[in-house]
Amino acid sequence: MRWILSFLLLGLLAVVQAASASGNKLLVVIEELAEKSKYSKYLGDLEARGFKLTYESPKSDKVALFELGERAYDHLLILPPKSKGLGPQLTPKILLDFINAGGNILLTLSSSHPTPSALVSLLLELDIHLPSDRTGLVVDHFNYDTISAAEKHDVVLVPRPDALRSDVKNFFAGDGKDVIAFPKGVGQTLGNTSPLLTPILRAPRTAYSYNPKEEVEGVDDPFAVGQQLSLVTAMQARNSARFTVIGASEMLENAWFDAKVKPSAGLTGAASDKAAKTANQAFAKEVTGWTFNEIGVLKVGKIEHHLDEGETEPVINPKIYRVKNDVKYFIELSEYQWDKWVPFQPAEGDNVQLEFSMLSPFHRLPLTLSSTTPTSTIWTTSFKIPDQHGIFNFKVNHKRPLLSNIEEKNTVTVRHFAHDEWPRSWAITGAWPWMAGIAVTVAGWVGFVALWLWSKPVPLKLTNSGKKVV
């Protein structure tokens, strides 16, 4: 178990090294630095968590996500620019390449000024849709903050989100009863084809999004309503690069971090009269942390498979097996939590599965927890290789919302029986008659030859007619 030790060391390293599991170079795109003060608390939190912040204006040419073809930053935070467009360095293509290169992006929108077209088309590529006219306001006449938005009802108060599904971890639960203020935000709708999208924070049932520009009494055919309206959306690419859209940048402003809010009368009509502090700071931390790989990051440690036929010292990870071998498989998983690697435990009702597949899975087995180290859990299973030769894969394909993807493929060859691996003929009772036959034939032949050799030839004498007489 040396490797576990080494793993421990690695874990420690992770602790001392940085906040995020993947680097800490963070680029903050903000239009004018004056605005920094508005977000000072939030940015302070980030710096406190060990991120190295760099500030750039979206317009400037200096802002380069790549240098010499390599990612220049690990993370990117885009605060909503006032101007309509982003600079030439932040085209959707470049941003997408940034994601493909494994960089994380936290994008904030705001209804106070229209979203740049570059961002809109980027979001469109990711199957996230914004209101058509690039400015939409989410209002809710039942869950608004009576203090700040008594009139406009555009500060939506949302309770902490609950888990997406019963079998998915919830990183944003907080302690459950405090509320999040979502001021002057833009709601998004998610295409229902892409499995990579996850709504982190959904609007309340009674919320809807409309365009404040057009002055009409009552909105017919709003952009989206209720639960379909996602306020904070997470997208995790196949390479586990993370991209989060926060509908309302004001959420992150100091003003709303420690603002007091008073929920309006809900559907049930019971208004709570005491003002409460918003959970924005905590929620922002969680969302940012998730986006910048501080939580929900999985890591595969050691993968091991070997024969399970009672050897004392089996060969580890052989390249070739034989059909009908019994094999054992181990995989070590650990999860990153804020600043350290901890043993990974799947959510309730979920489990890690192993596929043994050629073209299609021949086995699909749930892995069981075999042991736990300080930084990781080791999962295992053992099974019999099917009676089919070919090139097989041990495949662990663990893809869950909000957890980084695990796709591990170990190829092995499964060969047929060698000529000397079959049972010998005398071990097969069915073969005995034939062997007896062979024996008899041999004996008979020998006997015949003996007889032949020992019998004296009769001298044959011919009569004058040439007939042979014995």
Add this chain to the structure above:
Amino acid sequence: MAETVADPFFKGNTGRNTRGILRLSILVLIAAAAIASRLFSVIRFESIIHEFDPWFNFRATKYLVSNGFYDFWDWFDDRTWHPLGRVTGGTLYPGLMVTSGAIYHALRALTIPVDIRNICVLLAPGFSGLTAFATYLFTNEMSTSPSAGLLAAAFMGIAPGYISRSVAGSYDNEAIAIFLLVFTFYLWIKAVKLGSAMWGALCALFYGYMVSAWGGYVFITNLIPLHVFVLVCMGRFSPRLYVSYCTWYALGTLASMQIPFVGFLPIRSSEHMSALGVFGLLQLVGFVEFVRSGVPSKQFGTLLRGFVLLVFGISFGGLVLLTVSGVIAPWTGRFYSLWDTGYAKIHIPIIASVSEHQPTAWPAYFFDLNLLIWLFPAGVYLCFQKLADEQVFVVVYSILASYFSGVMVRLMLTLTPIVCVAAALAVSSLLDTYLLLKSPEYPGDSATEAGSNGTPAPSKKAAKQDGLRSMRQPLVGIYTTFSKMSVVSALTSYLLIFVLHCTWVTSNAYSSPSVVLASRMPDGSQHIIDDYREAYQWLRQNTAEDAKIMSWWDYGYQIGGMADRPTLVDNNTWNNTHIATVGKAMSSREEVSYPIMRQHEVDYVLVVFGGLLGYSGDDINKFLWMVRIAEGIWPDEVKERDFFTDRGEYRVDEGATETMKNSLMYKMSYYNYCTLFPPGQCQDRVRGVKLPDVGPTLNTVEEAFTSENWIIRIFKVKDLDNAGRDLASAASFERGNKKKKTIKKRGPKVLRVE
């Protein structure tokens, strides 16, 4: 005077020795000539393995040499037929590899350091020398004339029909199989003549070797029983026949069953049933003869004959019944297509698609065995002179082989030896007649009358019964020197032409290693086109060790041998479904092909495209076979009809059908092709058509490599899009056109669950 001086050399023991030495030296010279005439390719190009199958044999040989025999026997090859793999050790004829392996180790033992490749390259010529020798022995069994054997050996040494499969570098089973074929037949004739169990056993031994070397052993398996059967029908049953055949059959069958690939076929498949049946028949006849010799009675004899016929009929019926009920496997496709010639075309496109399974037109015969082809019937006719057992063999062999070679081009190989033998018989009889120095003395008048008015004497009445018409008169001889001179000189000139022809054919037709193409420059100088090796080298150097290459099966062996990369399908076409899968991927739209390629973990796709160079053997010309084979498995997903225009043409220009234009093969072949040409002049030099200027676009694969003359194009299969888009839209985004914002359509909008 001189004659008396020369006398001692040509008479008595000295004479025999002299002739022996002469004969030996002649044979050695013939062997040398046979080897030398096969070295064109090495001299002109280099010491390289030729076209397709040899590359697999070469690879297998290397495996054998490096891993030893048992590993070779149990070899599971995980670098072909991905992801199924191939039980190679059990599905090949090991004779060739084992032979060259043995030679290799022998030379090593003699401390001669030699590269295994050179052994493989030069194996075929070496064995051709042995074949000449075997032919010599075989022919000597046929004729008394001493010259026949030497002539046959010479013919066999340089006959293009045999050279076509045995030039240096064509390292294929036939290389040694033909030698084994002839030698087995020689041993068989020997055994029949002497009726000795030893020769029969030797014959069986070499038969076993033949089985281990070539699938064509079935030819022997059926020819020898046929020979025996004919002899029995001619009433020529004899203890000699009985002993030799039974020895051969028993031992030979056991020997053949030792080859894993053959296994229990000799008792389970129809190809081998004739041998078994004749074996049974011989037992019957032998028994009957035995009884008859004991009980000499006419009626009893007829009774016995009836009994024989009855039992034979019954057993035959039994065989048929077993075949129908499936206990005995019916004809295998390849073999079946020899009888029912239309069979393969309908049922097994994969066999019909191979060029060497096509029927033979007459020019091929003349091309491969120039004047032998018309000396051949004469020789066969001569065999009817004294129709002993061995001559019967020649006749049977000739007819059977002529039929087979007519049905399949590649079986010309089995015809060539007998043609050489027969022709040699004819030529030798001519020479023996016309090279005699001493003329018969001028006949007197009485003899003249007797000869001229030619009233057949009563003694010839008997001869009328059997014996050939042309041989009723007694042999006289040639009178005038002039006639001798004329005939002999003519014959010599023909033979010289034959030698020239063979050399010409060999150097022009059969000496190019289809891996390297040679073309003539306008100024007549030779220009080497080496795209294949260029591309395979690229694969070897620029792709991952286990990158799976998808290509049509023709190139599987070469990729395995030269590029050393796993392939999906190769020339060992054991799994029709897998080949059909590749065919489907090639002939379907990208959206259909991509999942298939993902499922089979394909990393690169390799296509052969001759459009630029006018290289006609490219994939677009083979395309219809891919479609047909795929259609055989997915009749309602791939339809051959869709690749033909309404007027029934197979087109690749603007007129091509949509299915054709959208097929992956078409797209990959013509991708970016027109950028080579000025607009409006983009044309395909094989099909000889003008192509539309806007070439096809590819979304799921991207061009990785294109060889110098565009013969080989390699495409990389893209990974799934990182952002979860489908590859078409991802590609269009890459091309820079923005995704249109989905206009909110009327009607209920699809809500996102969860």
Add this chain to the structure above:
Amino acid sequence: MHFLKGLLLSLLPAAALAAKKPVVDKFSQFHTKALASTPLKLDDSVYAKLTAAPRNYSVVVLLTAMEARFGCALCREFQPEWDLLSSSWTKGDKKGDSRLVFGTLDFVDGKNTFQSLGLQTAPVLLFFQPTVGPHAIPDNGPIRYDFTSGPQSAEQVHSWIARYLPDRPHPQVNRPINWVRGIAITTTILATITFLSVAWPYMVPIIQNRNVWAAISLIAILLFTTGHMFNHIRKVPYVTGDGRGGVSYFAGGFSNQNGLETQILAAIYGLLSFATISLALKVPRITDPKTQQVAVIVWSGVIFVMYSFLLSVFRMKNGGYPFWLPPFF
């Protein structure tokens, strides 16, 4: 309340029935007709009625042209197979579970249909899926079966139809045993046996005659070595016309040949080998020197000329073949 619901429930199927009624009748009546004689002989009107939507059954219609003046060989070849298929199908499923009707529309009865479908060729097989009912499929356009690959057997068409009728009975095609043929075969066999037994003594000399066998084997060899099997498999034309109305005996191209060509070649080979045989066997047996001299000259002359001709023919087939003999260049 409950009463109402009950009422509704009781009414619903009735309503459904009412809705279905006409089509049900249509199928049943066609099916009864089919039971009487299948495939149904259609004309324009019946065809229109049969294939009119809505239909809750499948229809297979063979559009053919049987009359001799159309000279549609394929139609006539396929007709018996078609009858066999439809009859055995209809017999196999008397209750009409597969809800399939076979119909035949001859061109003479259905010119308008042919025109409306824009059919130039016959036969064509049209398959109509049901538009209503359990097996209904959205696109009700007929599926077309072209006889591109020659005449089809009943089994092939059966499998094609079965592919479009999943989870429905597919009555197998059962061919009637051809008694006549069997009887004929047996009689011929018996006849031959008797003939042999009678004529045996007279045939023995022929069978045992060496010359006969020699001739047979030589002819066989000559045929095969001149590519007769090629003609047989590739079905090459006997002769092809050259552009100018004449016939060209030799097809161009190395791997191509005419029927006549092979026979000419066989003749050449035969002559050559016969000359060789005579030189080898006959000539030395001629007792008269002059005759022999003449024979030698004649035969070797024949060989020379023939061989040179053969070479010239081969040069014709394979351009760039360098060798030749006079007199033919």
